[in-house]
Amino acid sequence: MAEDSASSSVCLESKAGYVLSNVAEVVERVLSFVPTKALLRISRVSRLWRNCACRVLKTQQNMSWISAFGTSQYDAHILLETLEERLENIYLLPQTALIMIDSDISTGNNCSFRHKKARKCQEGEEEDARAKLRCLFPKFCDILCITAPGIVLTPGNMACNPPQEITSGGSGFSLLFPAIEGVHIRPFHFCKKSFSQTSLEEAGLVNNPDLKVVLIFGYDSYKSGAARFLNQLLEPLGRSNVLIAGGHVEKAFAQQKDCCTPGSFGVVGLALSGSRIQGASVLLDQDVTSAKEAEVTIRRLKAANIPEKNTIGFMFACVARGHNLYNNQCNVEPDTFRKVFPNVPLFGFFGNGEIGCDRIVKENYTLSETDANGLQHGYTTVMSLVHLG
Secondary structure, eight states: HHHHHHHHHHHHHHHHHHHHOHHHHHHHHHHSSSSSHHHHHHHTSOHHHHHHHHHHHOOOOOEEEOOOOOOSSSSSSSSHHHHHHHHHGGGSSSEEEEEEEEEEOOOTEEEEEEETSOOHHHHHHHHHHHHHHHHHSSSEEEEEEEEEEEEEEEOOTTTTTEEEEEEESSSEEEEEEEOOBBBBBEEEETTTTTOOOOHHHHHTTTHHHHHHEEEEEESSSSSTTTTHHHHHHHHHHHHSSSSSEEEEESSOOOOOOTSTTOOOEEEEEEEEEEEEOOEEEEEEOTOOOOOOHHHHHHHHHHHHHOOOOOEEEEEEEEEOOGGGGGTTTOOOOHHHHHHOOOTTEEEEEESSSSEESSSEEEETTTEEOOOGGEEEEEEEHHHHHHHEO
C-alpha cells in the first residue's frame, strides 16, 4: 500500500515537472502570480521560464504607487522604510520613479527637531536619502525625488481609497511607471550650467510633436535669478500644446545633478510623450475659498471627458491653502476631487508657488492659450488629470 502511494506521488511529481518544463502556457500563468523581483530571480531556471517571464513583464503596463505616512519605527524616513518592504511585492518593473516626500527627510523620531539645523547636515542627509533610493530601485530606473512642505497622497494601493493632505509628520509616495506601450517618460534637469536650446531638445521639451504632458518643479526658486531662469524654460512650453503642471519645491534629488553649483537653483521634471496620453488641468484661484466653489472648478475636469482608467490625479497647492483657507477644515480639495473622481488616485504637494493653467490635451483636440506669465501663480491649486492610455 505504501509502495503504491509512493509510486503515485513520484508519478504526479514527474507529470508536474514535465508540464512546468515544457508547457509555456501553464508556466506563464503560474509566473503571472509571482511578484516582479522574485520573477526576475526565477527566470534563470531555464530558457522557457525566461521567455515566459519576459511575456509576463510586458503585460504589466499599469502605473502603481507606494505611499506612507506616520512615524517610522527605525532610523529612516517612513517612506524609505515602506519602499524597502513593499518593492519586494510589486507586480511591475519600474522604469521611472517619481517620488515626493515631506521636507523633514532627516529620519528618525526626532526628525522635526533636526530639520533646518544646519545646511551641511541637510546636504549630508539628502545624499544619504539619494543613496538609499538608488539601492532600492533597479539600476536602469530613472529616479526623480523632490521634497515639499506638505504632501497629498492616496494611501494603500487602491485607487478608491480617500486621498489625504498631510502637512505634519512623515509622509511621502513613489509613483512607479513601468514600460508602457505608446508612452515615453523622460526625466529632465536644468540649472544655469546645463540649460540650452540643445538640452531642451534632448529632453524632448521642444521640437517634439509627441510631447503631451510636462510635470515641472523648481527648487531654490527664492534665490536671485531663479524666476528669470524658470521663465526661459516656460516660454517655449507656454506656446506649445502640452499640459503643464507643477510648482516650487524645497529640494530636488535629480538622477544627475553633478552640473549644479552647490546651493544653486534649478528645475527638474518629467516629459511624457506618446499618442495615447491625454490630460487636463484646472486652476483653483485664490478666490476659491469654499468646498462648493472647489467642486464647481474641479467638475470642469470631469467635463473634459478624460478616460479615468489608468489615470493619475495631481494636486499642486500653495502652502497657504488647505485648512488655512477653508476655515480650519482639512482635506477639502482632496475630498472634493474624490467626490468627482472616486476611482482616480490623487498625489501632489503643498509648495511655494504653483505652475499650470486651465488646459486640455485630448486626442486631436487641445485647449491651450496661456503664455509663460500665465503659468505661474501663488495662493492657488493646480488640479490635473494625466491619462496614460
